[in-house]
Amino acid sequence: MAGTTIYDVAKKAGVSISTVSRVLNNSSRVKESNRERVLQAIEELGYERNLLAAALMKKNTHTLGLIIADIANPFYAEITRAVEDKAAENHFNVIVCNTDNDLKKEAAYIAILRQKRIDGIIFTTPEINNNNIKKLYEEQPDFPMVLIGSRIEGCAIDTVLANNYLGTTEAMKYLTSLGHKRIGFIYGLPTTLSSRERLAGYHNYLAENGMKSDSKLILCGAFKIESGYQKAKELLQLENLPTAIFAANDLIAIGALEAAREMGIEVPNELSILGYDNINLSTITYPKLTTVAQPMMEMGARAAEMVIERIQGRRSSPEVVTLLPRLVVRDSTGPVRR
Amino acid sequence: MAGTTIYDVAKKAGVSISTVSRVLNNSSRVKESNRERVLQAIEELGYERNLLAAALMKKNTHTLGLIIADIANPFYAEITRAVEDKAAENHFNVIVCNTDNDLKKEAAYIAILRQKRIDGIIFTTPEINNNNIKKLYEEQPDFPMVLIGSRIEGCAIDTVLANNYLGTTEAMKYLTSLGHKRIGFIYGLPTTLSSRERLAGYHNYLAENGMKSDSKLILCGAFKIESGYQKAKELLQLENLPTAIFAANDLIAIGALEAAREMGIEVPNELSILGYDNINLSTITYPKLTTVAQPMMEMGARAAEMVIERIQGRRSSPEVVTLLPRLVVRDSTGPVRR
DNA sequence: CTGAAAGCGCTAACAG
């Protein structure tokens, strides 16, 4: 019953509420016989602990906030799953907040989460210039939080990253090894860490390997299927066609796949398409997508671990953990046709 | 600051804590000048309300629990998105709980959610015999909860359903209109409402239309891609081949698509495949999946509305809301080849 | 090892 309190339990067990509290929290030795009587009273009364009252005293709620753009986006869904798993393992719950990358919404969520006294927040905000986080950090530098896949200038916050340069380089190396020289690049929101670093990686690779970069081959849209579809169409209407398209995420790549199909361009025979992320979807496309796999599960799990460690005071100076992506070759890429 | 309380605010504003509380809650008239002084004090102190303390008194947390099998499953992800949106609209947060349909895990989540005094729970448990829910209902019949896509025997609980018979019938009607007579049926976990009703719908349709049902054509697996793949393979190795496969969800259909491709069977020319749900994935398969669309967004939104209404006492006798599915014809189905 | 008592920060009568 929700109405019963430790007073009821105490009375029934013939002990004081302190003793009841002690067995509830395992906080200090309680005579075995008393512990048993308390446990039995709890059982018989169907007592349900009020964790709100406990939190009011203990100053922790064992609840985490997770701020993401959109849980219906498979990329975030997978991270969320990992976060929730790791949280549950450590007896934390997670409140999920969809912001659609709207800073106003995000600010409102942050405020309410703090008012509900959640213990920490995990941000997956892609934006590199997120003033909400910056502000929170400045006002409460000690508040436990961690960033996934992003960095905020001037904020020493725990962060989990996947190495974008490496991923991009691997992909480009692979593509060029197949003989591709004209490689189109479609990326998403430019104010995003992923966009920046992947674009930089693309440019770098070309430069370091003495390949000229053609600005006509570089298009910017959004990290969405629709956007990938449109930008790929643009690319495929160029006079001097690319032989491969490197998409800055899988959704873009999926859109590109569709554009190619619609235009009667065979993948991978006439055009190679390479994605980024390795979301679950990438297995069910036809052809199956070659992609740079981000260790999303690890990223989520690691992030959850980090906030929890910080909440529990088992962590001092902020740290940036950089995980390694790896190329997953499937069927959407092949040797350039001469 | 998190350390400041209404006492600090009251002192700074030169009023009593009651007045502060009143402006915070807009609970009763406060002289305009006082309200402003309070607001200003709040601003200057950076006061952050402690909603735990408030909840302890008010007996509500403005938090919902959402119990699902797996947020990484696009079907649940979409529902979750809708639930969270509607919740946020009504100033509720949602705690997401992944159970993998494990009743033990679920029971643990229910217990902790209640201890955290969340205001209501939305269950998307597919199982028809969920003792956790039954038990909760028996112990706390007034506790606000709603079921999505399932029913629990003997429990008068608010429920949101999509009409499985109708969906199945539509699909079968469409398939037979294309000339299909041997229609394979692959479904998932048999203890699931969706499985039962869709299977029943399949049988019904055949019976009502004087078509004989062949038990060899009816296979049961899990609601997963992998399972669809395997069962479709079985179906496609039969002596007397089906000309169409009706899958009880899209994941199964996607698996079937892959099986067909692997076996060199052309869809839809040689085999029609029809799914159920219309998850986002169903647009990106090749060919694009014909499917029975469940209004997942509406289901989630409606469910959230219902719990919130019940929480707010704006709802009396439990209700079963049945939404209508609709057939979405895409490219994975076609006329039977003679 | 146990109990009494003092809060945690807030809301809700109840007087005024």
Next chain:
DNA sequence: CTGTTAGCGCTTTCAG
């Protein structure tokens, strides 16, 4: 309209 007061249900000294 405002302040006083008594809790909400629990944890945590502090004595014993």
